[in-house]
Amino acid sequence: MTGLRPVDAATARAYRRSLYRAGGIAIRVGQRPMADDPGAPAWWRHGDVVFVSAANPGGRRRPEGWNRRRMRVLAGHVAGCELHEGEGRLGQWSEPLLAVRLPLARGRVIARRFGQNAVVLVRGGGPARLVFLASPAQRCGWAGDIFSLRSG
Template sequence: MTPPIRAFLVTCYEVPGVAVRIGRRSAAMDALLARHGVRRAGFVTAWNPRSRRMPEGWNLRMQDRLRQAARGRVLAEGFGRGAGWAEHHLLLRGDPRRLRVLGRRFRQWAIVVVAAGRPARLVACLVACLAQPGRRPG
């Protein structure tokens, strides 16, 4: 199974008052990071591992487990929204390498990393999941 790369690229990642898209910088995200005194964070979810739709109750339980595993790193709760769908996400403070481990643990293809003054970027969690011609996985 391969990830729906296009779906990641057209998704809007949101927390209250902030919307982020891959490849774009967000002044609102920069302000949120500054308010919390952090330079880097990432959108991570436990919903629908490997893009397989799971029942809502299961997704909510897994998201609770992710929240527990994040151990105080949660800056905000939000959503990833695409055409006709939405998944809960957590915006977690920290080094993208550590956040990637959480994404991998919850069987996610990728996470979305944000850093002050930089465009949001997609970082692969599962091996060979985001291979594109001319690009190396995160």
């Protein structure tokens, strides 16, 4: 195991409230992707797209240079997949991420390797889902490891 810790309620809420942007789309958990440019190709409408980062593992802030190096290593792990650079942002907090077209199972393995708490999944252009990576014994009472929230 990579030292993943259970995500507390405040951290889970922050993930759900964050805005994720990459490849010309913006998403929030529970909502469908919104195109920044309506005329751009809708690459995210087919298959699984996993939004994953290598920065700030476990939600602990790391120096920018360290995060950049880890993101380059992450890009190497997904070489050959369609990917788009982006960021996740909530208020003053932001971190780099990649939106990568790959199966969720592979995305989870990669995210665990980089010490991430969760990934965001867009499946077939549908609403974004937050997928936590801690094992069931580590979740401390969460009902499941995938959260799909309706906006409203």
